Amino acid sequence: MSQQLDRAKQLQGELVKQYYKQVRETVERGGKVAYCFVMANPIELLKVFDIAPIYPEITSLQISYRGGAPPLIGLSEEFGYSTDCCGYVKMGVATVLNNGQTSIGYIPTPDLAMLTYSGCQIYIHWWEQYQYLRGTPVFTIDIPYVRDYDGHIPRHDIRYVAGQLEELIPKLEQFTGKRFDEEKLREIIRLSAEAWDLWRRCLETGKLKPSPIDAYFEAIYYMSAITLIRGSRECVDFYRFLLDELMARYEQGVGPTPEERFRLVFEGVPNYPFFSRFWGLFRGWNARCVAATYPKVAGIIDMGAFSLNPDKPIESLAEYMIHAYCNWNMISRANLIQRYVREYEADGVVIHSIKSCRSFSMGHGDIREYLIKDLDVPALHIESDHVDPRYYSEAQLKNRVDAFFESLSIRKGV
């Protein structure tokens, strides 16, 4: 594939740099920094108050991607955190213990910690560490788990989340000294909604044959914009650019691998310290991920679960906050994977469990059983970690991955 049709990744890199620059500028002009989670953050509302978000999940994965995880994990483990604690938490706590100094530069420490409890129980414990270690105020929004197995959301859940968002507004006014501007919120939501819609369309290009996108390994680069700069014109422009690039790839018959031999659905968090080599295990077989669940952690945008609506800003934010991928129950998650296999005409499913994240990984064995035994869909279940290089065993993974593709080849007759 020519570099001409792979420019969005570079653009994404520049946007990330710009985002950090904006955070620094906010700090310099006396604005506040909020630590936020990728799942369910009400960033549209925080932006109204000129609060700059830092996402320790993203800073940790960026550090890990560049090989900088071990010293931070080591620092936390010396402090007393167990090897069984989440690597993100250990890196996030170590970053703060280290006064923001990391291998990728200075990460501002939090003025407040925005606790959006959606899809991850460890979110609570993580922010609690900042509360106790450095007295960071924690602002809490409790988001009920999607517990009805037909995907139905009780009205009292939406009312409860929306009610808490209403309560958050005066707290943010008091914290920042700025008045709430509803019109500004509507405008940010309008921009967010536009970006979400374009992002959905980008991901859905995976339905094309051959797929112009690797909706897992490439999407991991592309998805950072929807979290980091959502609610801005730049974010909308980025996804429009990406969509054009993907369609141009399709028209010219090119894609992320020289050819498309296998179409996969991917479930689980990637391995960041060895990201390129990990991707290589699949790319080497000319396999393209046509759909994946991980890019939906910030919001399941492609099943009509939620859509931001500037006319109902608070209620639609509440609905978005409920539909983070890991906030869906395991049956709904398994059904989503099944739907992806069907609608994206995939040959098989790869499930990558990670030691750190029980929210994502607990029950992965059951999804595998379901796919293989009930649906006759080939599935591979492998394990490592997302940030801790100690749990990556490439030789072992390669054996499993190769065996999977060999059996897929026989099944598919290719």
Next chain:
Amino acid sequence: MTMLETSSTIQLFEEHVEDSYASFNMVRRWKEELGRKALGYFPVYFPEELAHALNMLPINLLGASGRLPLDIATAHTQSFVCSITKSVFQLAAQDILEMFDVLVFSNICDVARNLSGIMRRNFGAKYHIEYIHYPINNTSAHAVGYLEEEYRRVIGGLERVSGIKMRDEALRDAIGLYNRKRELMNRLAELRSEKPWLLPYTEYYTAIRAGEFMPVERFNQAMESFLREVESRTTRPADRVRVIVKGDFCEQPPLMYMKTIEDAGCYIVGDEALIGPRWIGEINAHADNPIRALAKAYVMNTTPLTVRYHPSIDKRKHIIELVKDMNAEGVIFITPKFCEPALYDYIIYKTALDKAGIPYLHLEYEESTSSFEHVRTMVETFAESIMFD
């Protein structure tokens, strides 16, 4: 002869406890004798009153404690999860829970939450499976109303299983009975804290665990008689270190593990065994709206529970006060393998204890742990370091 008329109270408790790992014959017998359905709940907390008021026997699913292989469960879960999760799945997979009608899970951790879904997918045809999302923003003005509606949603499902409608009067009666149960459990815990030489930990644990497998009326009656018996004992105190144990709020440590701690020179004057059924304290049994009273008691409670966040709780203050109130000389953290909530609370507590100069020890366990030499050595050293300090 009914079950209560066996030779001694402690034997009655022991029979229930021995049956509560991998057989549940007592649950079947009580169901038949009383004509009730059985509701099993995964720790830590469930408003047992709701079940009782709907003619159900609430049973705490505490795992198989090493009495089963975990092969089926391991294939369905993941490598890095705690044993209780696997053993509860295994119990269902081997049909050992067949006498249960309802299983309830809640948001104590990610593992238990996901367990609810895979239990539902595999065994949803056998049991009515519920999941309760307890609020964590308990300082929000919306929390009580939300939980009340959540309880009403759950009640709707339970009514379909039991075939009867929830009546306020029945719920008020149930709250009264469970208030009494909590009072008795707490009385035993206080007695242990005040005079730990009167009953070894093994007896204490057996008594309170039995309460999770007996009908509340029978348990209360038995517990009253047990308390009288313990209070009349004349055992003399030994020279041991008074310790608080934290971490045993969900997965059960082997009883031998706790006995080893005591035998290594300690009195366990406080711990978190079966904390869920007693943590909530006294609930208003005369409220016009008893469902709301249950919700309010949950939301307003500011006693820390590792699996429940409450924005206005100060855990550091709590641990220091607890040590003081219990007149304890040290804290032993025992963490179930892979239990993240306990591992994070450990950090919060340990930094507070460091600051206050209170000694502590951190150990791990699994429900199937069978070698205790390491525990003995660690605790002996810990106890001696306190004694000779």
